């Protein structure tokens with residue numbers, strides 16, 4: 257029995273994590289921004305933006321993979337979360353797709369440990385409790401069907417998001 261939980265929660269700056277892939281909460285241009293996007297580009301260095309330019313953007317709900325450059329992580333998986341408009345504009349389905357597509361891309365690249373920030377829970381205004389429930393549900397669904405990634409690390413940057421993920425993981429029985 258694998259004693260190590262396959263979903264864990266960490267309060268940290270995601271750019272410091274020595275994992276195979278970190279996920280970026282990007283925008284559709286993939287040309288950088290503020291929040292975790294800004295932090296990842298600052299830590300990875302200019303080569304990350306140079307590679308992103310070759311991709312030509314990413315629709316909301318989808319994911320693209322690049323190198324990690326100066327980051328400890330080998331890969332960055334860029335996904336574009338939905339902007340919160342009250343929850344009846346397809347936001348839940350799009351956020352779920354972010355996690356599903358990021359995990360599928362990770363598995364396809366042999367990623368064993370992946371760290372996610374709280375996609376859409378900053379500038380994009382998604383309520384953390386609802387976002388965390390989707391993150392945990394979609395990640396659990398992937399992990400029951402695939403051996404990779406071996407571990408998903410939810411990385412909270414502030415206490416409110418940490419509490420939301422803690423509650424979602426407990427509710428899931430993780």
Ligand code: APR
Pocket residue numbers: 268269270271281282283288289290291292293294295337373374375376377378379380381382411412413414417
């Ligand atoms: N490590 C981990 N989490 C972080 C970090 C970090 N270094 N910096 C910020 N966060 C957290 C925020 O506190 C929030 O909980 O990441 C979560 C996502 O917030 P944002 O980065 O604002 O991302 P999002 O809400 O998805 O908005 C995306 O913001 O930065 C722009 O280019 C980005 O246009 C896009 C939009």
